[in-house]
Amino acid sequence: MQKTRIHPLGDTALLAELGSRLDTALNTRAIGLAAALRKRRDVRQAIAGYSSVTVHFDPDHATQESLGAAIKRLAAKRPKMEIPGRLHRIPVVYDGPDLEEVSTALGLDLEAIVAAHTRPIYRVFLVGFVPGWAYLGPLPDELELPRRHVPRTQVPAGSVAIAGLQTGIYPLPVPGGWHLIGRTSVKVFLPSSDPPCLFRAGDRVKFFSARPAL
Amino acid sequence: MKGVLRVVAAGLFTTIQDLGRPAAISSGVPAGGAMDRFAHRAANLLTGNSPQDATLECAMSGPHLLAEESCLVAITGADFDPRVNGAAAPMWMGIFLGRGDRLTFGGRRSGARVYLAVGGGFEADRWLSSRSTNLMAGRGGMHGRTLAAGDLLSTATERSAPAIAGRYLPPALRPDYSDHKLHAMPGPHVKRLDAEGRRRLFSAEFKVSREADRMGYRLEGPLLATSGDELLSFGLVAGAVQVPRSGQPILLMADHQTAGGYPVVATVVSASMHQAAQLAPGDPLRFVQTTAAQAARLRLALSEALSTLSAP
DSSP: OOOOEEEEOTTSEEEEEOOSSOOHHHHHHHHHHHHHHTTSTTEEEEEEOSSEEEEEEOTTTOOHHHHHHHHHHHHHTOOOOSSOOOEEEEEEBOOOTTHHHHHHHHTOOHHHHHHHHHSSOEEEEEEOSSTTOEEEEOOOGGGOBOOOSSOEEEEOTTEEEEEBTEEEEOOSSEEEOSEEEEEOSOOOBOTTSSSOBSOOTTOEEEEEEOOOOO | OEEEEEEEEOOSEEEEEOSOOGGGGGGTOOOOOOSOHHHHHHHHHHTTOOTTSOEEEEESSOOEEEESSOEEEEEEEEEOOEEETTEEOOSSBEEEEOTTOEEEEOOOOEEEEEEEEETTOBOOBOBTTBOOOBTTTTBSBBTTBOOOTTOEEEESSOOSSOOOTTOBOOGGGSOOTTOOEEEEEEOTTGGGBOHHHHHHHTTSOEEEEEEESSSEEEEESSOOOBOSSOOOOEEOOTTEEEOOTTOOOEEEOTTOOSEEOSOEEEEEOGGGHHHHHTOOTTOEEEEEEOOHHHHHHHHHHHHHHHHTTSOO
């Protein structure tokens, strides 16, 4: 087991790295550690990454050293994810503009792509990048592709995309370099709700193939 | 709630900001808030407000505002040549505007962002516990957008304490925005730079490119080559200097993306972020390597300057 490594992120934050693998168990530990850290009075915010926690702290009540030592002790206890992940079932119409390219690049026909993409129950590793974006994975190996050479300047909201061993749903019309394989009518960014996001880190997501609405 | 200031002309990029929404980071929503927290807090204190109250942040040019009611205001941050009814108006000082007075700005002389507070704080849409404007989501502030001609700005609360004009921040305590040295601590991935890259990072002059906004500044200057495997995405902070594969560093600012996977080679300390906020495209800057202890001294100096403004 790798040791927890503490790196300063300026004078009011630090990065606690639990490891460097894309690994569901490691991510579970990061989410549990972030939840435990948020209860501390000297911690303003703790955000789990794939395998790390970014901790914003109050520099008048903690130092890098004191908090870093406390994080290492806490990480060794492996605090549990506070809220068990919920399961979301998401309908997808697999008619994305990149399907043909993806099919050629992977040597898989449309049916095989849909079968592979709908097979796993994905983990929400983290929510971030843009409002409502959730990094989902791991993707089945047979769907692994590098990002597009030329990113799109705007991807429509609701697009379902893949890149590397990850998949995700674009919450807003934003630039993006992932391969668009489908779309969903489910809204993942909910600006009128608090929190404004359908997914939480630690949730699980299962896609299923849906027919386009008439 | 009462309308006090009418926007005659909005300026280039004027938004309503407060101290942001740090709790929203876990939903991928940037914390946002005033870029120059020192100027924002000072303007609020000079008008008898609390630091959380909303101010106007005016980037690169100032607005033209007409007072529809008398009010106490304070102008802080960049020097855009503020004028009341055409006559030079003092900065870093609480001043009264009478009904019919016009606040205008002659033009940018130094810095990049002016802050304007009004006694009682600006009323605005609240989103996720903050009045800060988030343009990407179109929420908070003035209906999620920059100000426009015709908007009427209102105060959030009726003042309970008497409004006192003339309170000011002594010139010696005002930030020197012509100082373009940003104190920074080495970042988690500084070892991904070779020795030459590390030397350049903390000695070379960089320049803010035209791609500079509230999300971050792309920097021009020596390229910083990084090595190593792709990183798994992790939570980012304002002040982080991240280096994409192009080698051209990006300094993350208030509306930065909340997570990313580029190496972070340095982080500008909190007490230099108000200086960073006042950099405009074309401005030179240097990163000066510092320690947590030195950052604490810088932070203390800023909070002591502000404490002179707290109500007696």
